[in-house]
Amino acid sequence: MDEIAIHVSEAYKVFHKQSRFPWNRKNGHGEKKRVVAVDSISFDVSKGEIFGVLGPNGSGKSTLVRLIATLLLPDSGAVAVFGHDVVHDRIAVQRLINRVSVEASFFKKLSPMENLIFGARLYGLSAQQARVLILEILTRLGLERSTISKPVEEMSRGMQQKVAIARALLTRPAVLLMDEPTTGLDPRSKREVQALVRELRDQDETTILLTTHDMVEAEMLCDRIAIMDAGKVVALDTPEKLCAMVPSHNGHSPTLEDVFLELTGKKLIEEDDVE
Amino acid sequence: MISTTTRQLRASYAFVERNAHLVKRYWSWELVWLAYSIANSLSVSYIGLGMEQISGQEIDGRYLVLYLVVGTLVWRYLSLIFYWITDVIGLERWEGTIEYTLMTPIHRLTHMAGQTAFAVAYSLLFTAIILAVTVKLFQIDLTNANLFGVTLVMLSGSLSFIGIGIVGSILPLLFPERGAQMTHVIIALLLLVSGVYYPVAVLPPTLRKLSVFSPATYVLDGTRKALLDGVPTAQLWSFIWPTLVAGAIAIPIGLWVFGLAERYAKRTGKLHRNG
Numbered sequence: 001m002d003e004i005a006i007h008v009s010e011a012y013k014v015f016h017k018q019s020r021f022p023w024n025r026k027n028g029h030g031e032k033k034r035v036v037a038v039d040s041i042s043f044d045v046s047k048g049e050i051f052g053v054l055g056p057n058g059s060g061k062s063t064l065v066r067l068i069a070t071l072l073l074p075d076s077g078a079v080a081v082f083g084h085d086v087v088h089d090r091i092a093v094q095r096l097i098n099r100v101s102v103e104a105s106f107f108k109k110l111s112p113m114e115n116l117i118f119g120a121r122l123y124g125l126s127a128q129q130a131r132v133l134i135l136e137i138l139t140r141l142g143l144e145r146s147t148i149s150k151p152v153e154e155m156s157r158g159m160q161q162k163v164a165i166a167r168a169l170l171t172r173p174a175v176l177l178m179d180e181p182t183t184g185l186d187p188r189s190k191r192e193v194q195a196l197v198r199e200l201r202d203q204d205e206t207t208i209l210l211t212t213h214d215m216v217e218a219e220m221l222c223d224r225i226a227i228m229d230a231g232k233v234v235a236l237d238t239p240e241k242l243c244a245m246v247p248s249h250n251g252h253s254p255t256l257e258d259v260f261l262e263l264t265g266k267k268l269i270e271e272d273d274v275e
Numbered sequence: 276m277i278s279t280t281t282r283q284l285r286a287s288y289a290f291v292e293r294n295a296h297l298v299k300r301y302w303s304w305e306l307v308w309l310a311y312s313i314a315n316s317l318s319v320s321y322i323g324l325g326m327e328q329i330s331g332q333e334i335d336g337r338y339l340v341l342y343l344v345v346g347t348l349v350w351r352y353l354s355l356i357f358y359w360i361t362d363v364i365g366l367e368r369w370e371g372t373i374e375y376t377l378m379t380p381i382h383r384l385t386h387m388a389g390q391t392a393f394a395v396a397y398s399l400l401f402t403a404i405i406l407a408v409t410v411k412l413f414q415i416d417l418t419n420a421n422l423f424g425v426t427l428v429m430l431s432g433s434l435s436f437i438g439i440g441i442v443g444s445i446l447p448l449l450f451p452e453r454g455a456q457m458t459h460v461i462i463a464l465l466l467l468v469s470g471v472y473y474p475v476a477v478l479p480p481t482l483r484k485l486s487v488f489s490p491a492t493y494v495l496d497g498t499r500k501a502l503l504d505g506v507p508t509a510q511l512w513s514f515i516w517p518t519l520v521a522g523a524i525a526i527p528i529g530l531w532v533f534g535l536a537e538r539y540a541k542r543t544g545k546l547h548r549n550g
Contacts, residue, residue: 121289
């Protein structure tokens with residue numbers, strides 16, 4: 001039996017939003033508007049699996065990632081990484097995971113080297129160990145050595161995202177949470193990141209949870225895909241089986257976009273995130 | 276396999292090194308801040324020399340200058356410590372790195388210890404530069420001053436301000452938009468009741484009662500005794516022990532309150548909103 005890397009059981013997360021002005025509040029009595037971001041979701045991800053989470057903005061993908069990353073506490077249900085509960089065994093979970101999000105998020109005046117050494121030290125690495133690994137990873141990601149000591153703010157978005165990926169790889173995580181890592185990247189950088197995701201799984205047996213809007217990317221990379229809508233998982237299977245759920249029209253094989261449309265009646269449109 | 280202690284020590288040092296890099300990169304701002312602080316200290320201290328002319332009475336202006344110099348220096352030192360510690364969250368909110376730092380496998384004590392070590396070192400150096408300029412300009416004679424006693428009183432006073440700073444740092448955590456500005460209220464209240472520029476005896480009875488609970492009151496009194504009157508170290512104990520007690524109470528309370536605030540922020544989703 002495969003080892004379970006991520007276990008999510010009936011996870012539920014609601015946010016309460018209150019308007020600044022009483023007359024804008026839903027019922028005028030100061031009650032907060034409830035937004036259910038993750039609605040009783042359950043699934044398991046096996047060790048070494050690339051697990052995709054597809055859904056439009058506001059579907060609860062990022063909230064799900066934050067629950068696994070110990071950045072949010074579930075209101076009910078349980079989330080565990082290699083058997084460690086994210087609420088009660090926070091540090092054990094944090095040693096096993098790392099995250100790449102859509103925003104690169106660095107100390108912008110510092111260089112990639114300074115930012116990455118800071119990150120590495122927080123995971124217990126010495127500066128000496130970190131320097132060797134940083135050069136190795138950044139070279140593997142195709143980043144020129146000359147850029148390593150320049151401030152991050154002088155780098156392009158694509159280069160910053162590569163440094164963000166390097167920050168995550170530096171700690172050799174058993175579980176890598178990738179929240180829309182290729183959004184906003186040029187096609188070449190996108191392909192490089194996708195190749196790296198495959199390489200990580202094949203060489204290091206890293207478990208990867210990848211959220212994306214990109215259907216082609218999901219179909220190409222993921223072993224299984226969960227389709228989310230309004231905080232719920234509406235379908236979960238391999239890309240092939242998901243596509244088989246929808247009848248073909250005019251001789252065209254259905255795509256994941258067709259599956260999403262069929263299951264939710266919506267397109268993968270851009271909206272503001274609920275989280 | 277490295278021990279947990281080594282891991283946590285490396286993590287603590289990460290904050291010292293990162294802050295040092297930030298100071299280096301923002302060196303021009305540091306110079307501006309230093310110039311502002313020196314001008315501020317000097318302008319307050321000149322009130323001492325001006326008092327004779329303002330009041331039209333014979334006053335020991337030199338003593339008054341020294342009295343005010345001590346006030347400005349001690350206050351600069353304690354408030355610098357306070358602001359560096361409250362910046363533990365404010366800085367990361369500004370840069371957008373807060374989620375990455377709070378998902379690393381470190382204890383909050385480790386986190387605060389690193390920030391505190393840097394805060395004390397930076398504040399001592401910064402204050403020493405202002406002291407050197409002030410001594411030179413006002414031709415202050417420190418031959419009879421008990422400089423060892425001064426350092427001892429200031430270091431023991433740091434402990435309580437570390438605790439107050441940790442409590443203050445929850446404001447940017449809980450109020451992403453205006454939390455950093457709210458910390459000024461704490462420092463303004465301490466400034467009012469601690470006798471920085473006047474003896475607490477001139478305060479109305481209610482405020483005088485509050486001054487007993489401000490550790491800055493003891494630091495200022497102790498420093499004035501050691502610097503102006505050259506009181507020997509043994510006689511400074513009555514100013515040192517209250518600050519040690521305040522620190523022993525404020526630091527654990529600060530860490531506990533911070534833990535509660537962090538849980539609240541993770542429950543309500545306040546971590547990822549950049550202010």
